Amino acid sequence: MILVGKFDINEISLLIMTVAAYLFVLFTPKKLSKEITCMSLLWGIATGLVYDFTIGGGLLDLYRENDTNHYELFDLFYYALYGPFGYAFMYFYEVLKIRKKTFAFYVGGWAIFGVIAQWLFTILHIITYQNNYSLPFSFPIFLLTQTITGLFYHYVTTVYPSERLMQRKRIQQD
Amino acid sequence: MAFAVYFFIGWLTIVCFFMQKKKYSVVENTVLFLCVLIINLNWTWLIYEEFGLITYSHDPWNFVAYLIKRSIIIPLIVLICVNFGSKESSFLKKMMHIIVSALVILGLTSVSHLLKVTTVKHWSIFYDFVYYILLHVLGLVILKWYQTYMVEKDKEGLTK
Numbered sequence: 001m002i003l004v005g006k007f008d009i010n011e012i013s014l015l016i017m018t019v020a021a022y023l024f025v026l027f028t029p030k031k032l033s034k035e036i037t038c039m040s041l042l043w044g045i046a047t048g049l050v051y052d053f054t055i056g057g058g059l060l061d062l063y064r065e066n067d068t069n070h071y072e073l074f075d076l077f078y079y080a081l082y083g084p085f086g087y088a089f090m091y092f093y094e095v096l097k098i099r100k101k102t103f104a105f106y107v108g109g110w111a112i113f114g115v116i117a118q119w120l121f122t123i124l125h126i127i128t129y130q131n132n133y134s135l136p137f138s139f140p141i142f143l144l145t146q147t148i149t150g151l152f153y154h155y156v157t158t159v160y161p162s163e164r165l166m167q168r169k170r171i172q173q174d
Numbered sequence: 175m176a177f178a179v180y181f182f183i184g185w186l187t188i189v190c191f192f193m194q195k196k197k198y199s200v201v202e203n204t205v206l207f208l209c210v211l212i213i214n215l216n217w218t219w220l221i222y223e224e225f226g227l228i229t230y231s232h233d234p235w236n237f238v239a240y241l242i243k244r245s246i247i248i249p250l251i252v253l254i255c256v257n258f259g260s261k262e263s264s265f266l267k268k269m270m271h272i273i274v275s276a277l278v279i280l281g282l283t284s285v286s287h288l289l290k291v292t293t294v295k296h297w298s299i300f301y302d303f304v305y306y307i308l309l310h311v312l313g314l315v316i317l318k319w320y321q322t323y324m325v326e327k328d329k330e331g332l333t334k
Contacts, residue, residue, distance in 0.1 A: 001224045035201050035324045042208040050245060053215045057223060058230075059237045071224050152204075160200050
């Protein structure tokens with residue numbers, strides 16, 4: 001465990017991107033309730049962490065974050081950066097009024113965006129692939145992740161509130 | 175062997191959580207699950223990878239068993255514990271639930287040592303017990319904070 005490796009392009013770009021991403025969360029017109037905003041940020045961070053600590057470390061160790069394979073301060077900035085991605089997914093789901101017919105295009109678009117973002121991270125040395133991993137492998141991972149995220153968000157915002165409403169009505173009738 | 179055992183326990187915790195009568199909403203439970211998962215991932219990474227106090231097996235199936243315990247079983251058991259009983263449960267009752275839940279996780283940790291999924295180097299099972307208790311307490315604190323500052327009770331929908 002080290003505090004900071006070499007302070008260069010990856011640390012600087014991480015700082016800029018993380019600040020910009022959280023400014024986006026703060027200053028975009030509010031489309032999501034506070035509870036969903038909080039959940040979306042946590043969803044993004046947790047999803048990123050699960051992948052990083054499962055395929056990005058451990059036995060597979062397919063990629064390295066920042067300068068070393070060990071925990072460092074700027075890894076935290078990298079993990080924090082996942083949060084606004086989770087928020088943006090749910091935010092634009094509402095802004096673009098995604099429904100069943102447009103779901104596949106939306107998720108597919110996000111998977112491509114994810115691959116492009118990861119390519120940018122490799123250029124900026126935030127991520128370095130190892131153990132025969134390469135960028136195209138990320139596409140199915142993003143596709144699966146965004147599909148689960150989309151389905152879960154759909155459940156939380158459509159199925160769950162109407163169930164809750166029905167439950168309240170039943171209680172009132174009783 | 176270890177993979178089959180932990181796969182079954184993982185499946186069982188998912189089913190138990192699914193069948194359980196929940197005290198909290200789906201969003202509250204999701205937030206709690208994600209918070210516990212984030213804490214547990216970082217904790218295990220520090221203890222296993224950074225400090226090497228415990229090591230995991232390099233057998234792929236045993237490693238998957240370790241992943242199931244770390245990412246599914248532990249957060250879900252905390253969730254089941256927090257949702258257990260009524261909202262008006264006394265502090266003593268809540269603490270009893272937490273201790274029992276921590277002991278269950280501790281039992282599963284011992285099974286993972288027994289099945290050679292994990293190997294203790296410089297660690298005591300007592301530290302694990304303290305960590306599991308704190309994980310539950312932290313979960314309750316996070317939930318309280320979320321309910322106080324994030325949940326808009328008078329709103330019907332979740333979007334604007």
